[in-house]
Amino acid sequence: MIIVPPYWFLEALGEVVTYEVVDSSLPVHGGDIAAAVKRYGIPHEQWLDLSTGINPCAYPVGTFTPDVWQALPDKSLEIDVLDAARSGYGVADGARIVAAPGTQALIQWLPRLISAQDVAVVSPTYSEHAGSWTACGATVREVSSLSEGDDAEVLIVVNPNNPNGRMYEPLDLLRRAEGRARQGRWIIVDEAFCDVTPELSLARKAGAPGLIVLRSFGKFFGLAGARLGFALCPQELGDRLSAAMGPWAVSGPAAVLGARALRDADWIEATRQSLADMTRSVDALIHDVGMTVLGGTNLFRLTHFEQAVPVYHALAKRGVLTRAYAACPQWIRFGLPADQDAFHRLDVALRAAVAEVNGA
Amino acid sequence: MIIVPPYWFLEALGEVVTYEVVDSSLPVHGGDIAAAVKRYGIPHEQWLDLSTGINPCAYPVGTFTPDVWQALPDKSLEIDVLDAARSGYGVADGARIVAAPGTQALIQWLPRLISAQDVAVVSPTYSEHAGSWTACGATVREVSSLSEGDDAEVLIVVNPNNPNGRMYEPLDLLRRAEGRARQGRWIIVDEAFCDVTPELSLARKAGAPGLIVLRSFGKFFGLAGARLGFALCPQELGDRLSAAMGPWAVSGPAAVLGARALRDADWIEATRQSLADMTRSVDALIHDVGMTVLGGTNLFRLTHFEQAVPVYHALAKRGVLTRAYAACPQWIRFGLPADQDAFHRLDVALRAAVAEVNGA
Numbered sequence: 250m251i252i253v254p255p256y257w258f259l260e261a262l263g264e265v266v267t268y269e270v271v272d273s274s275l276p277v278h279g280g281d282i283a284a285a286v287k288r289y290g291i292p293h294e295q296w297l298d299l300s301t302g303i304n305p306c307a308y309p310v311g312t313f314t315p316d317v318w319q320a321l322p323d324k325s326l327e328i329d330v331l332d333a334a335r336s337g338y339g340v341a342d343g344a345r346i347v348a349a350p351g352t353q354a355l356i357q358w359l360p361r362l363i364s365a366q367d368v369a370v371v372s373p374t375y376s377e378h379a380g381s382w383t384a385c386g387a388t389v390r391e392v393s394s395l396s397e398g399d400d401a402e403v404l405i406v407v408n409p410n411n412p413n414g415r416m417y418e419p420l421d422l423l424r425r426a427e428g429r430a431r432q433g434r435w436i437i438v439d440e441a442f443c444d445v446t447p448e449l450s451l452a453r454k455a456g457a458p459g460l461i462v463l464r465s466f467g468k469f470f471g472l473a474g475a476r477l478g479f480a481l482c483p484q485e486l487g488d489r490l491s492a493a494m495g496p497w498a499v500s501g502p503a504a505v506l507g508a509r510a511l512r513d514a515d516w517i518e519a520t521r522q523s524l525a526d527m528t529r530s531v532d533a534l535i536h537d538v539g540m541t542v543l544g545g546t547n548l549f550r551l552t553h554f555e556q557a558v559p560v561y562h563a564l565a566k567r568g569v570l571t572r573a574y575a576a577c578p579q580w581i582r583f584g585l586p587a588d589q590d591a592f593h594r595l596d597v598a599l600r601a602a603v604a605e606v607n608g609a
Numbered sequence: 610m611i612i613v614p615p616y617w618f619l620e621a622l623g624e625v626v627t628y629e630v631v632d633s634s635l636p637v638h639g640g641d642i643a644a645a646v647k648r649y650g651i652p653h654e655q656w657l658d659l660s661t662g663i664n665p666c667a668y669p670v671g672t673f674t675p676d677v678w679q680a681l682p683d684k685s686l687e688i689d690v691l692d693a694a695r696s697g698y699g700v701a702d703g704a705r706i707v708a709a710p711g712t713q714a715l716i717q718w719l720p721r722l723i724s725a726q727d728v729a730v731v732s733p734t735y736s737e738h739a740g741s742w743t744a745c746g747a748t749v750r751e752v753s754s755l756s757e758g759d760d761a762e763v764l765i766v767v768n769p770n771n772p773n774g775r776m777y778e779p780l781d782l783l784r785r786a787e788g789r790a791r792q793g794r795w796i797i798v799d800e801a802f803c804d805v806t807p808e809l810s811l812a813r814k815a816g817a818p819g820l821i822v823l824r825s826f827g828k829f830f831g832l833a834g835a836r837l838g839f840a841l842c843p844q845e846l847g848d849r850l851s852a853a854m855g856p857w858a859v860s861g862p863a864a865v866l867g868a869r870a871l872r873d874a875d876w877i878e879a880t881r882q883s884l885a886d887m888t889r890s891v892d893a894l895i896h897d898v899g900m901t902v903l904g905g906t907n908l909f910r911l912t913h914f915e916q917a918v919p920v921y922h923a924l925a926k927r928g929v930l931t932r933a934y935a936a937c938p939q940w941i942r943f944g945l946p947a948d949q950d951a952f953h954r955l956d957v958a959l960r961a962a963v964a965e966v967n968g969a
Contacts, residue, residue, distance in 0.1 A: 278681075278856065280680060280681040280683060281683050281684060282680070282683055282685075283683045283684045283685035283686075283688075284683075284684060286685075293685075298680070301680075301681065303679065303680070303681070305679075307675065307678065307679045310675075310678050315667065315670075316834070317834050318667065318670050318832050318834045318835055319663065319665075319667045319831050319832060319833065319834055320640060320642070320658070320661075320663070320833060320834055321638075321639075321640040321661065321663070321827075321833045321834065322834055322836075323640060323641050323642055323643045323644075324641055324643045324644060325642075325643030325646075325653075326643075328643075350710045350714075350836065350858070350860065351857055351858075353855045353856060353857055353858075354710075354854070354855065354858070356855065357853060357854060357855040361721055377855065377856075381855065384852060384853075467681075471679050472678050472679060473679065473680060473681045473857075474676070474677050474678045474679055474680055474681065474682055474860060474861025474862065475678055475860055475861070475862070476682075476710065476857065476858075476859075476860040476861075492744060493717060493744075494714070494717060495713045495714065495716065495717040495737065495741065496638065496713060496737075497711055497713055497833075497836065498710065498711075498713075498714070498836075499836075500710065500834060500835055500836040500860055500862075500863060501834030501835070501836075502834065502835070502860075502862060503860060
């Protein structure tokens with residue numbers, strides 16, 4: 250069963266296939282401030298970066314003992330961060346957890362370790378899944394529902410999805426994983442943004458045959474630069490993933506930060522609450538300027554506007570970087586502002602940008 | 610032409626094949642303090658860790674702006690660290706430089722990108738080269754000279770070599786690379802410890818067909834926990850390596866640290882000098898207790914002693930962790946002490962350990 254949020258417009262999905270690329274200069278990923286500096290002539294420090302789904306209120310980095318930087322990250326450090334991930338994400342005892350320098354590293358490795366020709370990615374979504382399997386020679390189909398990808402050797406779904414926030418019922422995903430496993434097939438559930446919707450997570454069922462769950466540390470904890478992500482999967486695949494990445498895959502500071510943050514239940518709970526509050530403010534503003542919220546999570550909002558690409562550029566001229574999509578020229582995705590000051594800046598810039606585009 | 614240091618005993622090489630594994634509990638790598646804590650019951654902070662070739666006097670970590678931790682490491686950060694590596698290592702203009710989260714990540718990826726069945730590793734050396742090619746299905750031969758591996762599709766040599774410090778003349782390696790390239794063959798020159806012997810480096814010739822040079826950031830700069838390494842290679846292979854690792858492979862802090870440190874010519878020069886001084890002190894001590902220096906670099910010393918494994922354990926009981934080799938029970942490798950206090954501790958412990966083993 251697919252959970253369709255009330256604000257979700259199925260029409261929006263159709264745009265992916267019908268719209269042509271209108272602006273090939275739009276960035277492939279969010280977060281490339283350097284490119285924005287070059288394009289719009291605004292210095293690095295003056296940008297309000299809302300182009301990613303990374304929490305702008307980061308977990309405090311704190312300090313590290315010198316050996317964290319100096320020594321090879323030893324076994325005890327690895328055990329510690331894996332233990333924190335197990336309790337923090339609520340991972341089933343039978344599952345193997347593999348730490349990586351970012352979920353992206355796992356996305357790069359999985360196609361090398363799972364032999365598959367026919368891969369289905371529930372789309373639109375984060376483009377690197379399709380990219381990495383294609384690069385390894387697989388034929389990748391962008392499907393619009395789980396059922397459409399049922400016959401693929403590997404089925405990939407992001408839950409909740411980026412950019413549209415589409416949610417999938419975890420027990421339905423588990424049932425599919427078990428059915429697929431009997432045919433030697435896999436389902437990859439990328440839970441990159443699941444920290445704000447823990448009820449959707451399959452972490453408690455990880456280890457089930459045919460199921461690979463990916464968790465990103467950097468997004469919810471706001472520490473994308475640290476590079477840390479996890480695969481939760483059956484033992485045998487985990488052993489192969491770990492062997493493929495080799496020793497010392499994760500940096501000492503990332504392991505220490507991960508271990509601290511994933512155990513900090515108070516910070517996690519307070520952050521879920523404040524992200525929910527800010528999301529309500531952003532949605533109200535978007536509605537107020539005449540744009541439509543198509544969906545999202547409490548880390549980003551996908552919006553629809555007839556003149557979205559012009560608004561994207563008009564915001565960028567004002568030093569506010571959002572995310573536009575060459576393939577969907579009526580979409581803008583907004584990351585969340587860090588605080589009331591940043592929200593105010595977005596408020597002023599967005600009203601001005603929309604007015605400019607509307608010719609007011 | 611192979612440069613044979615005057616203190617190098619060719620007999621030592623023979624031990625690799627003739628000795629049997631005497632102590633399977635010896636660690637596979639240095640640096641695993643956690644395992645030593647468990648085995649010898651000495652708390653983490655009380656160890657003098659001389660088990661690696663990592664410079665114990667680290668480059669100062671300094672501070673980072675918050676965005677280094679929080680944002681995805683953007684293109685400008687990548688360009689900056691690659692630029693610093695190009696000038697710091699003196700890399701030829703035509704060569705591609707690819708940054709990775711540690712040289713180990715490159716060692717893991719290369720066998721996936723270069724198709725080869727027959728691989729030769731000049732041995733004894735760092736075990737992960739043979740391991741990663743074997744894991745990818747190649748047949749790996751441990752050869753004792755470059756010429757012996759001439760016919761292999763991929764020939765791997767560490768220069769200067771770990772653990773014995775054996776040195777290879779760079780122009781001879783270049784000539785071999787060029788000859789091999791005409792047959793579609795590669796030579797991988799792992800320069801993990803080359804910062805202390807820059808005259809041996811092939812960085813200035815990188816980009817030559819058939820040549821892959823690996824540089825480790827963490828060893829000389831003493832920041833192994835940061836995870837940073839580089840491949841210097843022809844453009845086409847570099848493009849494939851970079852694509853295989855995907856975006857944001859290196860953490861923000863590692864990129865910033867690398868960019869700072871690789872440009873700090875004064876620190877680099879002073880450190881080369883102080884490591885050379887400490888090496889002389891350590892060699893004198895080793896000689897004084899009746900052990901023989903077989904070779905090494907100014908980051909580690911390989912020694913020979915009839916009762917090396919008992920001395921290794923006797924040192925460990927005293928909280929001094931060195932590196933012993935199950936396959937070569939008459940070898941101990943010593944990393945360098947950080948300062949005179951650490952040297953004094955080694956001095957006292959080594960004299961006591963040797964006396965204990967000699968039954969004095």
